[in-house]
Each structure stands twice: as structure tokens, then as C-alpha cells.
Amino acid sequence: MKDRPETLPPWIRKRLPRQEELQPVLDTLRELRLASVCQEAHCPNLCECFARGTATFMILGRVCTRNCTFCAVHKGAPLPPDPEEPARVADAAVRMRLRHVVVTSVTRDDLPDGGSGQFARTVRAVRERCGATVEVLTPDFQGRAEDIDRVASEQPDVFNHNVETVPRLYPEVRPMADYARSLDLLRRVAGHGLVAKSGMMLGLGETEDEVLAALGDLRDAGCRAVTLGQYLQPSPRHHAVARFVPPEEFERLRQLAEGMGFEGVASGPFVRSSYNAGKLAAQLVRARTCPGK
């Protein structure tokens, strides 16, 4: 157990629900043998979202082939994909009565298709079983157009891929990734006419100018939605928190981002790419059908 940071600011505090409020989602995930990024990444919003009856599914196992320094997900050599997993995700979506289904994954550099096939099958399986909107949050597939297109061809309602931080910090935050490659993925997704979304964590050592430049890059790439949240350190072995960004600054960045033309912006200390994703998705659909409102 690491030393409690003396500097945890007062706004990094949430209410813990009772076991009974969390149990239905926990039971569904356990019975259907599904992982959630909520649990695997130790998301501080887990309690709030589970108590509300929602979770973000993480497919392709619980072991990631990357070594990003911000992430609590297990790293190492993963197992082969489970062909029954897409159907189980669909079962969970039905059981949980989800109106918006978010599916993410670990990075699978070991697979020839990077896991894109499993994403495609999962989107399809969910759509066969329910009328929910579907959002994917994908890895970069090492920039392979074929794999990006394999997921894009299922036409997810939102195609999310996180740049995570500003380019200068990539070597220390996302050493196996490439900022330009991530932008290219988003550009390709937007080029297919899909809603492209991305996200960044703040408090890793970036400057505001760098954040604004990255937001500009995302707009240029065709991103229509962006999420900004506070980076929180999962363990002493992970990247340190350089700064706790106050809520007022998140609010200011939200306004700046909207001024840049993003149709959907979520910005706040506890904002995560999949947090309240349904609400953001609904906004984007409205923006598409009612331009100018």
C-alpha cells in the first residue's frame, strides 16, 4: 500500500456505495466471465457507474502487450482471444439494459489483426441483440489501415481512440505508441464518416499551450468529441502526478475546446473517455441531426 499522497486535493473524493448497489453489475460481469476496464484499470468512477448499472467492457483478455506508465492494467503475454466473448458481451448488454454499450480492449500487438476482428464481432453481436448505440475505444492497431477499417466497417456510433497526452510526453507516458500514428487513426475514422472521439489525461507534466495544440491537432484530424480528465497514479511504480488540475481549469478548457468546434466535450477531474459516454454520444447524435442547435 503506497503512502497516501498528502496532496490529494479535496475534489478528488467520491462517495462509496453499498455492496447491494454494486452487486447486480458485479454479478453480471462475473457470471458472464467478462472483464471491465473499470475494474482492470482501477477507475475511481467504478462505484458510481456500477451503482448506476453501467460498465465499460474490456475484451481480448486482461493482459496488455504495451507498457504505458499511466495504466494499471496487467502487462505481459496474453492468451488467445475467446471466440465466445462477443456473444457474452451482447448478453451482458441485454441483461444490464444498456442504451449505450462501450467496448474497449487491451492492446494486442501479438495478434496479426491486433484484435480488430474481435472488436468487429463484438459490435455485430451487440447490434444483433439490442438497439443500443455502440462505442468502441480501440488501441492503435499499430496504424494498420486494414485493422482500423475492419472495426470502422461495423460503423460503431462512436469510434474513440485516446491520444492520452501531449506529444512531448510520449516517451515517458506511452513509449510504445506514436502521437502522429494515433492522429492518423482518428483522421482515417473521421474520413469514413464516423464520429471520431479522443481523450487526454492532464496532470502528467504538460503545459496548457501543449494541451491546446493537441486539441487543435485533434480538431484538424476530424475529431468531434474529446474528453479531458485528471491523471491519477495507480501505484508507486506508475508515472507520478505532476499536478492536480483544479475543476475551474477543466471548465475553462471545456469552453476553449467547444470554441474550437468540438461538438462534444467532457472535461473534469473524474472525466474518463467512457465515463457518461452515453450522454456524450447522445449529444453528438443531436448535433448531427440538428446542426446549429
Place this chain on the structure above:
Amino acid sequence: MAYEVKLPDLGKDAPDKAEVSFWYIEVGEKVEEGQDLLEMVTDKAAFTVPSPASGTLKEIRVQEGEVAKVGSVLAVLE
């Protein structure tokens, strides 16, 4: 009737323990349902634990600075 306040289990691979950082209420004090009893800290954030029922705080099982595992009893209410 005794009511146990437990640290909820968040399932597989989720954080499985938390440290008690501060008790807002003392043994013997009356509490309302929903009133914050204590604050706990996990790897990433602080959490307040609200009282699941109205009553009197009878016993504190995990003191400030101590770590509790999920599922364990933090306090007993009556």
C-alpha cells in the same frame, strides 16, 4: 439491531483494500442514514463512506491509518 458497515468488494482485479484516513464520527454518536461516517483512501482517490442506516455508532473496527480488505467490517451500528 446491529448493522455492519462493510468495505464493498469491487470484484476481480479491482482494488481490494483501502486505508482509513479519517473517522468523522465517534463511538457513541448518533448518525442519520446517508451521513458520512469516514473517509478512506485507495490508490487513486479518497472515498467517503455514508452510513447505511440511522442509529448509533457502536464500534469502530478499523482505525485511522489501518488498511481494510474489501468485504471486511469497518464499523458496527445499532
